[in-house]
Every structure is written in C-alpha cells, then in structure tokens.
Amino acid sequence: MMRVIFSIYIVVACLITSVQFLTEYLKTQDSILNELKQLEETVRGSISASFWQYDYNQMEVLISGLIKMPIIEGVDILDKNGNEIIAKRSYNPSSPPLSMFSTESKLDWKLKDKDISLGSLTLYSSSQIVLDRVLFGFTLIAITAIVKLSILFWLFIWAFDRYLSRPLKELVSQVDEIQLNQNMSKRIHLSAPEDNEIGQLQKHMNIMLSAIESDREKLLQDEKSKRNWLETAVEKRTEELLLLNKKLQYLATRDSLTGILNRGSFFETAQHLLALSKRQNSTATLVVMDLDKFKLINDNFGHFIGDKVLVHFAQTIQIFLRKSDLIGRLGGEEFAIFLPDTDINAAFQIADKIREAVSCSRLEVDGKTVTYTVSLGIDSSLQTDNLIEELFKRADLKLYGAKDKGRNRVER
Numbered sequence: 001m002m003r004v005i006f007s008i009y010i011v012v013a014c015l016i017t018s019v020q021f022l023t024e025y026l027k028t029q030d031s032i033l034n035e036l037k038q039l040e041e042t043v044r045g046s047i048s049a050s051f052w053q054y055d056y057n058q059m060e061v062l063i064s065g066l067i068k069m070p071i072i073e074g075v076d077i078l079d080k081n082g083n084e085i086i087a088k089r090s091y092n093p094s095s096p097p098l099s100m101f102s103t104e105s106k107l108d109w110k111l112k113d114k115d116i117s118l119g120s121l122t123l124y125s126s127s128q129i130v131l132d133r134v135l136f137g138f139t140l141i142a143i144t145a146i147v148k149l150s151i152l153f154w155l156f157i158w159a160f161d162r163y164l165s166r167p168l169k170e171l172v173s174q175v176d177e178i179q180l181n182q183n184m185s186k187r188i189h190l191s192a193p194e195d196n197e198i199g200q201l202q203k204h205m206n207i208m209l210s211a212i213e214s215d216r217e218k219l220l221q222d223e224k225s226k227r228n229w230l231e232t233a234v235e236k237r238t239e240e241l242l243l244l245n246k247k248l249q250y251l252a253t254r255d256s257l258t259g260i261l262n263r264g265s266f267f268e269t270a271q272h273l274l275a276l277s278k279r280q281n282s283t284a285t286l287v288v289m290d291l292d293k294f295k296l297i298n299d300n301f302g303h304f305i306g307d308k309v310l311v312h313f314a315q316t317i318q319i320f321l322r323k324s325d326l327i328g329r330l331g332g333e334e335f336a337i338f339l340p341d342t343d344i345n346a347a348f349q350i351a352d353k354i355r356e357a358v359s360c361s362r363l364e365v366d367g368k369t370v371t372y373t374v375s376l377g378i379d380s381s382l383q384t385d386n387l388i389e390e391l392f393k394r395a396d397l398k399l400y401g402a403k404d405k406g407r408n409r410v411e412r
Contacts, residue, residue: 009152017145024134029101032071032130036103036123039066044105044121047077051085051118052109063088066123073100074124077107080117089124097126171198171205178209255329257307258314266328270338271388273326274381277340284340284381285347286388288395289317289354291333292373292407305365309372312363320353336392344380344412351376351410359408373408375399 043062050059063075067090074089091097102125107118174188187206190198253265261269270286277284291297291313298306310333317327317337326338339347355374363370377399381391402411 010149013145013149017142021134025130028130028133029127032125032133033101033103035071036125037105039069039072040103040105040121040123044107047121048107048109048118051077051107052116056085059086071125071129072123073097073126073129076122076124077119078122079119085119091126097128099127100124101126168198171201175205258311258329260314260318260335261326261328263328263330266326266330266336266338267388267392269326270328273338273340274385274388274391277381278383278385280341281383282341283343284338284391285342285344285378286381286391286395287337287339287347287351287376287378288330288392288399289335289337289351289374289376290399290403292375292403294333294372297370297372301365301368301370305368305370308365309363309370312361313358313372313374316357316361317354319357320350336395338388342380344378347378347380348410348412351378355408355410375402375407376410377402378410378412 043066047059047062050056050062059077063077063086066072066075067088073091075086076084077086079085089096102122104120104122107121108115109118110116170190171188174186178186178188187209253261255262274284291309294306294309297309310329313335314327314329317335321327321337324340326340327335328337329335339350342350355376358372358374361371363372377395377397379391379394379398385391398411402409405411
C-alpha cells in the first residue's frame with residue numbers, strides 16, 4: 001500500500017514538474033523568437049542593400065556575424081524564386097539538433113516609392129539553446145521537488161510502518177506459514193492486536209480458515225468419489241463405443257443372413273480389384289449365380305428353410321475360393337464371386353465344381369430333406385473395362401443363357 005501511494009505521489013509530482021518545465025520551455029522559446037525577429041529587423045536593411053547591389057562578399061560577412069550569435073543555429077537567404085543564395089549552419093550537419101524553429105522575413109528594396117521583392121531571410125534556433133537557458137531554473141524546480149518528495153517519503157514510512165506495515169507483515173507471515181504447511185487447523189494471532197481494520201481482518205480470516213478446513217475435507221471426499229465413478233464410467237463407455245463401432249462397421253458391409261459381403265460392399269471392393277487387375281495387365285473373372293426355382297423352395301418348405309438354403313449355399317461356395325477371391329450376395333437368391341488373376345477357363349472349372357457340389361448336396365432341416373441346383377454365368381474382364389458394372393452386365397447375360405438352356409449349368 002505504501003509503495004502504491006508513494007508511486008502515485010511521485011507520478012503527480014513528476015507531472016507537475018513536467019508542466020512547470022514545459023511552461024518555462026515555451027516561455028523561453030517565445031523570448032528567443034522575439035530576439036530573432038529583432039535581429040531580422042536590425043540586419044534586414046543591410047542584407048537587402050547587399051542583395052540589391054549584388055555585393056555577396058558583404059552579405060557573407062553579415063551572415064558570418066549572425067552565425068556567431070549564441071541564439072542562432074543557421075541562416076538561409078533565398079531569392080524571390082525560392083532558390084538558395086546562402087545557407088549556413090553553426091552545427092555539424094552530421095549531428096543536427098533534436099528540433100529547430102525559425103523566423104522568416106521578406107527582403108525588399110524600395111525604388112521610386114515602389115517595393116521590389118528580392119527574396120527572404122530565415123533565422124534558425126534550436127531546442128538545445130532553449131534548454132541551456134532554462135537549465136538553471138529547471139534545476140531549482142527539481143531540487144524543490146526532491147526535497148518535498150523526501151520529507152513526504154519519510155512521513156509515509158513512519159506512518160505505514162507503525163499502523164499498517166508491521167501488522168500486515170505479521171499477518172501475511174502467518175498466512176504463508178499456514179499455506180506452506182497446508183495446516184488449516186492453525187489460527188492467526190497477532191502480537192499486538194488492535195481494534196481496527198487489521199484486527200477485524202484477523203478475526204474474519206480465522207473464521208474463513210475454519211470454514212475452509214471443514215469444506216476441504218468434504219470436497220476431497222466428494223472429489224475422490226466422483227473421480228472413481230467418472231473413470232469407471234468413461235472406461236466402460238469407451239469399451240461399449242469400440243464394440244459398437246466395430247459392429248456397425250461389420251453390419252454396414254455384410255449381408256445379415258449369410259455373413260458375406262452385401263451388394264454395395266461387393267461392387268465397391270470388386271471395382272478396386274478390377275482397377276488393380278487393369279494396372280497389372282492381368283485377367284479377372286466375375287461369376288454370377290442364381291439358385292434355380294428358389295421360389296418353389298420357399299413355397300413348399302417355408303421361408304425359414306429357404307433362409308437355411310441361402311446360408312448353406314454361401315458356405316458351400318467358400319469351400320472352393322481362395323483368400324484373395326471375393327464373394328457377395330447381390331439380393332434374394334442371387335450371388336456373385338470375383339476372381340482376381342483368373343482367366344475364364346480356370347474360372348469355369350471353379351464354377352462347375354460349385355455347381356456339382358450344390359447339386360449333390362442334401363440339406364436336412366427339421367426332418368425335411370431339401371435339394372437344389374444353381375445356374376452360373378461367367379465372363380472375364382477386358383482392358384477396356386473401366387467399371388465393374390460393365391463386366392457384371394456380360395456375366396448376367398451368360399447367367400440368363402444358362403437359365404434358358406435348362407438351368408443347373410455354367411455358361412461362359
């Protein structure tokens with residue numbers, strides 16, 4: 001607090017001193033300007049005469065005399081067109097004064113009651129000359145301010161040390177000790193308590209410490225319980241989300257009945273494999289399959305057994321496929337397999353094995369024996385094939401050809 005009040009006083013004192021200095025500076029600058037104007041009035045006639053007579057030597061002598069005067073830093077003489085005739089400075093051009101000010105007067109010559117304009121005379125002075133003049137007065141002002149500041153400073157020190165500084169230091173020391181040791185059961189006791197604001201602050205801080213001690217125990221217990229609950233809940237929820245995400249990813253790509261790829265995922269993956277085969281200049285083959293007279297199975301045995309037939313067919317196909325081959329259910333009783341790096345002859349052999357295995361199989365469900373056959377259409381990719389749909393259309397036509405030729409056969 002003492003530092004704050006003292007700092008405020010210093011700022012105010014500095015502001016007042018600065019205003020006094022600025023006022024003295026401006027008054028001195030005005031005085032120097034008046035002196036410059038008087039000098040102009042004194043030398044203007046002589047300079048105008050030398051200018052009119054083109055006596056530049058005499059003009060040079062006059063300017064040199066002006067430059068030697070203590071208040072003049074520079075002289076400029078310009079003709080009536082603004083061209084420089086004489087320009088002299090009393091300082092080194094490489095280190096000019098911080099700021100300069102000037103007075104300007106016209107140079108005229110009177111001929112037959114007529115004023116003839118010759119040019120202009122400019123006298124320069126600088127802030128340094130002003131500062132030199134006000135230095136003594138400013139020193140007195142500064143000394144006075146320092147004396148006043150010193151007296152008030154020691155008064156502040158005594159008053160604050162007696163009534164505020166020592167009690168506050170003791171109070172802060174005990175608070176720091178409590179905070180350092182985290183001992184909320186300890187209370188503040190001043191060595192010389194007084195019935196003032198410091199005493200009231202001591203009383204309220206002890207009340208606050210008692211409340212903090214009680215609340216702290218409760219908060220710690222609550223925080224521990226909430227943290228344990230939150231960690232358990234987050235861990236459990238994370239596991240659930242991971243499992244759900246994996247399940248969703250699986251369901252989004254798989255046929256819910258047979259577990260193989262659904263139509264969208266099959267065509268999307270087959271498109272990538274077709275593009276890869278094209279880049280590698282290899283042949284891929286698409287086999288499209290459709291169960292023969294599957295509607296009769298549903299009508300005669302029911303949809304439950306029909307679903308079992310579809311699952312059985314999907315399992316039978318996978319016996320003859322490689323890991324790199326692709327199988328999918330296109331819809332209803334229609335399936336397809338994509339065979340990368342396989343020509344049409346090799347694909348025909350695989351398709352015929354599938355056809356034969358299906359026709360020879362017997363499916364027992366709920367005491368009922370079900371037999372069924374499958375028709376297959378196959379076609380191989382061409383270098384001109386950019387879309388899997390193009391290959392699918394040709395293979396699908398072959399499938400309908402197999403249907404037309406009596407079913408239970410492979411058409412290529």
